[in-house]
Amino acid sequence: MVAGSMTDSSKRKVFKLEALQASCRSCRLHELCLPVGIPQNDVAILEQIVEKSPPIPKGSHLFNAGDNFSAIYVPRSGALKTVHVDEEGEQAVVGFHLPGELVGLDGLASDRHSLTAEALETTSVCRVGFDQLEAVARKIPALQRQLGRLMSKEFLKAENHLLLMGNRTAEARLAIFLISLSKRFEERGFSPVEFNLPMSRIDIAAYLGLASETVSRLFTNFRDQAMIATEGRLVTLLDLAQLQNLAGESAAEGAL
DSSP states (O other), rough: SSSHHHHHHTSSSSOOOOOSOOTTTTTTTTSTTTTTOOOOOOOHHHHHHHHOOOBBTTTEEEEOOBBOOEEEEEEEEOOOOOOOTTTOOOOEEEEEEEOHHHHHHGTTTSBSSSEEESSSSSSEEEEHHHHHHHHHHHHHOOOOOOOOHHHHHHHHHHHHHHHHTTTTTEEEEEEEEHHHHHHHHHHHBBBSSSSEEESSSSHHHHHHOOHHHHHHHHHHHHHHOOOOEETTEEEEEEEEHHHHHHHHHHHHHOOO
């Protein structure tokens, strides 16, 4: 059974690159980002320290491992991936960042970035100087609480990724990944059952700790089992319940 009719999903925008309004008060990411719960007058103060960047071309870096930490970033459009490179030059994708999600917290502990952030497609971001943000947050308790919530959410996401890389099967890892994307797209007003993947199969494999051939095979298997349909990077979740069952059963096995 299809999870959500195409009539319903057609009323939502499929996730894709599009320009978003720059003003915090008029931005449609308002309910996901720093201004949540902040009085309008205080949002105007926050806007004064938010810098809107020009578009970052696909494949370009927002920051590199080893760069000085001075700001956090919030994508307004497009998407980013964060990558860790070990001493032997091996790369691991540690996160994908959609509009409204914080990027750059990896530099908070040591004042230097430990990760590299790369644009998966042409991406626009808001840059917020961290020293300025801390100063403003001290004056606006609601901003201080919201910043703490967002930081906690990002750290929890990293922790969940480590759990995902545990004893779960390859099938469960991909199912959990697709379900997570579905929820994140829905939070942004996009269709939860039909979306364009901003990342490549190779990136997904690197994130899930699998071989790229395995990820390609899993997409084929899921498609053959009528759980999903794919056309290029466009994915339609045809049976969300089956994906959830696969993820849940495997999660239970991994907890034993």
